[in-house]
Amino acid sequence: MSISHDLVQKLPDGNGRFGPYGGSYVPEILVPALQELVINFTQAWGDPTFQQAYHELLETYVGRPTALTFANRLTEELGGAKIYLKREDLCHTGAHKINNTIGQILLARRMGKTRIIAETGAGQHGVATATVCAKFGMPCIVYMGAEDMERQHLNVMRMKLLGAEVRPAVSGSQTLKDATNEAIRDWVTNVRDTFYIIGSVVGPHPYPMMVRTLHEVIGNEVKSQLKQAEGRSLPDALVACVGGGSNAMGLFGPFLGDSSVQMFGVEASGEGLDGLHAATLTLGEPGVLHGAMSYLLQDAEGQISLAHSISAGLDYPGVGPEHSYLKDTGRVSYLTASDSEAIMGVKLLSSTEGIIPALETAHAIAALPSLVTQFPKDAVLVVNCSGRGDKDMGTISNYV
Amino acid sequence: MSSALANHILGVAASGEKALGVFVTSGFPTPAETLSILNAIDEGGADFIELGMPFSDPLAEGLPIQHSSKVALKAGITMKQTLETARKFTAGSKTPLVLMGYANPIVKYGLSNFFRDARSSGVQGVILPDVLPEQDSPFLLAARENGVDLINLIAPTTPEERIRFIDSISTGFVYAVSVTGVTGSDLGSKKPIQTYLKRAAEILGHNPLLVGFGIRSHADVVEMAEHTQGAIVGSALVAVIDALWEDGSLSSLDRLKGVKSFVHELKYGISHG
Numbered sequence A: 001m002s003i004s005h006d007l008v009q010k011l012p013d014g015n016g017r018f019g020p021y022g023g024s025y026v027p028e029i030l031v032p033a034l035q036e037l038v039i040n041f042t043q044a045w046g047d048p049t050f051q052q053a054y055h056e057l058l059e060t061y062v063g064r065p066t067a068l069t070f071a072n073r074l075t076e077e078l079g080g081a082k083i084y085l086k087r088e089d090l091c092h093t094g095a096h097k098i099n100n101t102i103g104q105i106l107l108a109r110r111m112g113k114t115r116i117i118a119e120t121g122a123g124q125h126g127v128a129t130a131t132v133c134a135k136f137g138m139p140c141i142v143y144m145g146a147e148d149m150e151r152q153h154l155n156v157m158r159m160k161l162l163g164a165e166v167r168p169a170v171s172g173s174q175t176l177k178d179a180t181n182e183a184i185r186d187w188v189t190n191v192r193d194t195f196y197i198i199g200s201v202v203g204p205h206p207y208p209m210m211v212r213t214l215h216e217v218i219g220n221e222v223k224s225q226l227k228q229a230e231g232r233s234l235p236d237a238l239v240a241c242v243g244g245g246s247n248a249m250g251l252f253g254p255f256l257g258d259s260s261v262q263m264f265g266v267e268a269s270g271e272g273l274d275g276l277h278a279a280t281l282t283l284g285e286p287g288v289l290h291g292a293m294s295y296l297l298q299d300a301e302g303q304i305s306l307a308h309s310i311s312a313g314l315d316y317p318g319v320g321p322e323h324s325y326l327k328d329t330g331r332v333s334y335l336t337a338s339d340s341e342a343i344m345g346v347k348l349l350s351s352t353e354g355i356i357p358a359l360e361t362a363h364a365i366a367a368l369p370s371l372v373t374q375f376p377k378d379a380v381l382v383v384n385c386s387g388r389g390d391k392d393m394g395t396i397s398n399y400v
Numbered sequence B: 001m002s003s004a005l006a007n008h009i010l011g012v013a014a015s016g017e018k019a020l021g022v023f024v025t026s027g028f029p030t031p032a033e034t035l036s037i038l039n040a041i042d043e044g045g046a047d048f049i050e051l052g053m054p055f056s057d058p059l060a061e062g063l064p065i066q067h068s069s070k071v072a073l074k075a076g077i078t079m080k081q082t083l084e085t086a087r088k089f090t091a092g093s094k095t096p097l098v099l100m101g102y103a104n105p106i107v108k109y110g111l112s113n114f115f116r117d118a119r120s121s122g123v124q125g126v127i128l129p130d131v132l133p134e135q136d137s138p139f140l141l142a143a144r145e146n147g148v149d150l151i152n153l154i155a156p157t158t159p160e161e162r163i164r165f166i167d168s169i170s171t172g173f174v175y176a177v178s179v180t181g182v183t184g185s186d187l188g189s190k191k192p193i194q195t196y197l198k199r200a201a202e203i204l205g206h207n208p209l210l211v212g213f214g215i216r217s218h219a220d221v222v223e224m225a226e227h228t229q230g231a232i233v234g235s236a237l238v239a240v241i242d243a244l245w246e247d248g249s250l251s252s253l254d255r256l257k258g259v260k261s262f263v264h265e266l267k268y269g270i271s272h273g
Ligand SMILES: Cc1ncc(COP(=O)(O)O)c(C=O)c1O
Pocket: A094, A095, A096, A121, A122, A123, A124, A125, A199, A200, A201, A241, A242, A243, A244, A245, A246, A247, A248, A312, A313, A314, A358, A360, A361, A386, A387, A388
């Protein structure tokens, strides 16, 4: 098992910076807790006992490795490069999110923390956190925007069934941004016994690095699976949707040093780039939100703007700091897909491959028609199929 | 110690009093009323005033200041207006004024522009609870360049050597957060807070120490400031303002009188017409 390789070789630097991005912008109260987290995660990740527990749960509980599926009918339909799907939709709870929560709950237990908190937008990360808390018998509090609780009622029921307490965030816009504020305020108040499981590659150092590392199992599996399927471990391009950016970093991370591999992140342009959207990297500007410097949607006064996307998991005015760095350096290209293009993506993948993707994932699918034809037909593209669409059937049913 | 703010606080403490800092949100309840509220706080006897620069996502704030920020933003408060109010206040009063807010609006305004304009508005110090003290951080450099104190915070979780470091790069004063929590939190048992403050006061060598978060009354000020040069009150005043402005039977003069007498009571323990 190769371990801790990427912690030393890749960014962030010792201050948690990816170029000018990342860092820690938090109340002083949290400083010792974050330092403790850096030390404990680095030690745990290098500890074969921790690695074994993490990989065993990924195999026997989450169902890893997830399949790499050749999308032959989709490839034919689009008439370009060969498309493979990395099937994170097959993970327990229906999305990639659980790779991260498994790792963080193991860390929480190792650190002797007795109470788990999390934020959630669509409820996918909340469900993934409530699930591991049930599995380990730990109390779990999930903050969720009061408005999202109404929109994603089914996931609220799932979390409750799993034994979590779902607390409505009633401040601000009552969505993911505000749920994150509430979770941080809880952590500031209960920092001594509480572990905060963040749901994406966002937040203060070390979260962006830690969450990326816990998801890199995705890209690592792709390397060996592609070797089997195509006789080469490097694809020509990778494609993933970007909300906070965790499923994208999990896929991209292990390939960042392979310069022949092109990478495409797809953001939500909502109603369109001239309307309400969540295209943070495409139209935002650098600033500070939720503990890190990164691209943000903000107004002329530096107040955070409201994001919009049909997909609650992409409906966030910030983005992980590493993505900001990868955008500026040009290593990753960021594209957008609108609400209606995402619905088209759901229909396209469902009808050609028999896979109903999550609305988040559908944004990555929607980018394919114009992308695959830019490559020769023998080129290989891997798309992260980050989640399944069951949770979105209510929304999707308005369009079929 | 070359900070005028630090000298002012030490002067108050030397006279046997506790320095009282009072926080209010700029633009709350309306941008037009902030200047007269500042003047009422001043007349009430505050030794210095913290003017809050509203932010949409204030991580360190409890409900009263979250609410006041939201109201102020809805009323259209801008950074320029806040600085203009600061300028008008400091033109008419010797009471030191500091600004408190969050990183992003400052980053957006431009760090050097912000500290330059703060300085020219008569502002003596700036408190940014989500900017961590760091040697040669761009915030610190911009503050120093413009002669504005960058006031840093310590918390009950801060280890001794870090308190020493924070003291070494702060000017104006060091702000001790009373409890692990947000502004307006319950203080709970006061004994452990006093122990922590006593220890922190012993460690500090460069700055006065002031305590804040959850302090509501004159009795709290006296008790919490036993080992510090003074205390800061925020949420309690914001809640009082909220109640005064909700009461439709009061004239604006009555409301300002209410602010003044609340501050007077905080400072002296007796209300005052
Ligand atoms: C299936 C799925 N994909 C993607 C995302 C977006 O998050 P991230 O960008 O961190 O992968 C979510 C978030 O809820 C999700 O549920």
